[in-house]
Amino acid sequence: MKENKNTSQNKKSLFLLSRGNRLLFSREIKGIAISLFLLLFSTVSFSQDDSLNKQNDSVNTSLIRTFNKKLTVIEGQRISDSIKRVALESQLLSLKTTDNLKKEELQKQLQSLNEKESKRLTEKKAQIDSMRLTAKGYPVTGFFNDTLFTIYSKLGSFSAKDRADAISTRIKTLSDHYSFKADSLKITEAETTVDLVYGESIIMSVSENDALWNNSTKSVLAKKYQTLIDEAVDNYLKETSLTTLAKEIGLALLVLIIMGILIKYVRKFFLWTASKIKHQEGKRIHGIKIRNFTLFDSSQQVNALLNINTILKWIFILLLVYIALPILFGIFPWTKDFAGTLFGYILNPLKAIIIGFWNYLPNLITILVIIFVFRYVLKAIRFLKDEIEKGNLELSGFYPDWANPTYQIIRVIVFAFMVVVIFPYLPGSDSPIFQGVSVFLGFLFTFGSAGSLSNIIAGLILTYMRLFKIGDRVKIGDVVGDVIEKSLLVTRIRTIKNEIISIPNSTVMGSHTINYSSDAPEKGLIIHSTITIGYDVPWKDMHQALIDAASKTDLVLQEPKPFVLQTSLDDFYVSYEINAYIKEPNKQAVIYSTLHQNIQDICNERGIEIMSPHYRAARDGNTSTIPANYLGKEYRAPSFNVNFKSTIQDKQ
Known part of the structure; x- marks a missing residue:
């Protein structure tokens, strides 16, 4: 008989759900007609929020579904015990007054069932208490999507979500009854539930599980829900009356008029500032110069100021529109939630930034202290470097020209160590994305600067080898000139033709170097x-x-x-x-x-002829090349003899 009753209640609830959906649809059409233009620009943002809500809702559904399975097992035991109790009570009533032994046995069985029932309630309450911290339940919404109360448990074949949706729909159908009054909603007790009834329609049923979820009893919880529903219907009827709508439309028009006036005066103000900027060209606006470099001339500076003026104008106009839209949304009851959402787009990020900064403040102070300490460590090292360069501090085997490059090396090491110490305190340092980007940049630096690193290492080696210094005349490979710059990457040489030649330090290391100046001041x-x-x-x-x-x-x-x-x-x-x-x-x-x-x-x-004489084999008649003081006074150059034999007679 109970099963038939539950089946009829389920069918009736499904009928009310479908009817309520149709009525709700017709009422929402009215709200959309009033505020459609206010909702268009927010579609993308709300769709993103809706997808997030769906994801959270699926997690919540899984939790409640798992919990309801446990309650179903307990409920099955309760039903079984209830059937036994009814059977025992009927047997007890049918016994004769003289059958005391049988009567005592039945009473013991009934007492055992009552103890099991008490234990079952305690177990159910403990499980509900454990789930209350994680499960969020499903909200029963009013006419303006405001949450009236929350449903956690199923009832019959209806899940918690189906119950919440059905109750929301039934509540919204109450506004169609113009004769609705606060005392029209009645509380009736059924066999296992307490029902809220309007006329012949059951608005909702409060079960034992509902009462346990709310730490209350069925009657008290039903009374609470009755009050909430009465207030929601009364507020809706008041806020959707013709008088209220007329006032809201008037307020909306007033807001639009004020916004239009403010925008008009904002535009006038920025037109006035633009004319002032143009008028000051050549008077107060002379351009921007950094020493001898002209960053902006007067016309470029005026154009830049005019562009800034235009940007500020549109920022103020958009700010006015952004402030006006939530005010408009807040006027109409159908769009009140959007007002908070729009303000939240600015206030929530600002709040998150402020809270994040406040939470990050201890780490920030730690970073500042670390930077302060390392700064003075570098100052101390720099002081030692300056003293060594000036010659005030002498270290055995350490040359003054090593001071600056050594300081630069130590400076890089100190900075690297400081970054390692600071890194755990940076925001997002634990993020895998942050760590991945750091590793990627490290790979880029390693592979992209392979040639540069070899030059840097060669530059350091050259510094400590002291092959040459600035101003030395050197020969590196085929290049001869004066050293004008030594860096970690290249060595620059000025030739006697005033040519500047840059030689990579790795090339200097790979070739022979002649230094003409190293010993010249002392040995020549x-x-x-x-x-x-x-x-x-x-x-x-x-x-x-x-x-x-x-x-x-x-x-x-x-x-x-x-x-x-x-x-x-x-x-x-x-x-x-x-x-x-x-x-x-x-x-x-x-x-x-x-x-x-x-x-x-x-x-x-001195009569010395600068030439390199060359001789042929015929030397007859030539003076000897031996110096005269070695030849003696009686030396005469031998004559050149020619043997001539006439052949004229022979020819004749």
Whole structure:
């Protein structure tokens, strides 16, 4: 009999659900007609929120469905015990008054069932208490989608969600009854539920599980729901009356008029500022200069200010529209929820930023303290570097020119260590995306700077090898010039032709380097030049001539004295090499040129012909190339003999 009653109630509930949906649809059409233009621009945002709500709803449905299965098992035991109780009570009534033993046995069985019922209620309540923290239930909404109360448990074949939707629909049908009054909604007790009834329609049923979910009894909970439903219907009827709608439309028009007036004056204000900006061109607006560089001339600065003025104008206009729309949404009851949503688009991010900043403040303070400590560590290291460079602090085996590159290396290491210490305190440092991007950037740096890293390492090695310094005259490969820059990547050389040549440090490491300046200030640099003279010039005369020419040359040191080396005795001439000491290797080209001029002058003055004679095999009649002082006074050049034999007679 109970099963038939539940079946009839389910059919009746389904009928009310379908009828309520039709009535709800017709009423929502009215609301859409009033506020359609206010909803269009929010479609995308609300659709995103709806997808998120669906995802959360599926999780909640799974939790409640699992819990309701447990309650179904307990409910099945309760029904079985109820059937037994009815049977025992009927047997007890049918017993004769003299059958005391049988009567006592039946009473014990009834007491056992009552104890099981009490235990069952305790177990059910404990499970509901454990689920109350995680399960959210399904809201029963009023006329403006405001939540009246929440349904957690199923009833018969209806799930918790179906019950909530059906109750919401039935409540919204109450507004179609113009004779509805607060006392029209009655509370009636059924066999296992307490029902809220309007006329002949059951609006909802409050079960034992509903009462347990709300820590109440069925009667008290039904009374609470009755009050909430009465208030919702009364508020809806008041807010949708013709008088209220007329007031709301008037307020909406007033808001639109005020917004239009404000936009008009905002545009006028920014037109006035634009004219002022144009008027100040050449007067107060002269452009922007950074030392000798003109960043903006006056016309460019005016155009930039006008663009900023236009952007600010549209920002203010959009801000006015954004403020006005929630006010319009808040006027009409159908769109009140949208007002909070629109304000939430700005207020929620601002709130999240403020809360996030507040929560991050301890980490930020930690980072600032770390930066402060490392800053003064670097200052201390820099102080030591400056003292070493000035010569005030001397370290054995550590040269002053090593101070700056060593400081730069230590600085990079300190910065790297500081980043490692700070990294865990950065926002999002635990995020896999953040870590993945860091690893990716590390790979890019490693593979993209392979050549640069080799040059940097070579630059560091060159620094500590002290091959040369700024200003030295060097020869690297085939390049000769003065070093004008040493960096971690390249070495730059200025040639005597004023050419700037950049040589990668890895190339410098891979080739031989000649430094003309390293020992020149102390030991002097030996310049040398070779001249070839025939054997007929005495070597002593040639030696003296070359030494005299070197001594007359500017910037050539008199001590140590210049000297001559005979580097070879060739077939037709002797090679003489003049060597002289100088202390200014950067002026070698000028010194060589002056030396060669002096050699020419001295040789010409002393009758020494600068030439390298070459001889053929026929030497008859030629003077010997041996110097005259070695030949003696009686030496005569041999005559050149020609044997001529006439052949004229033979021809005749």
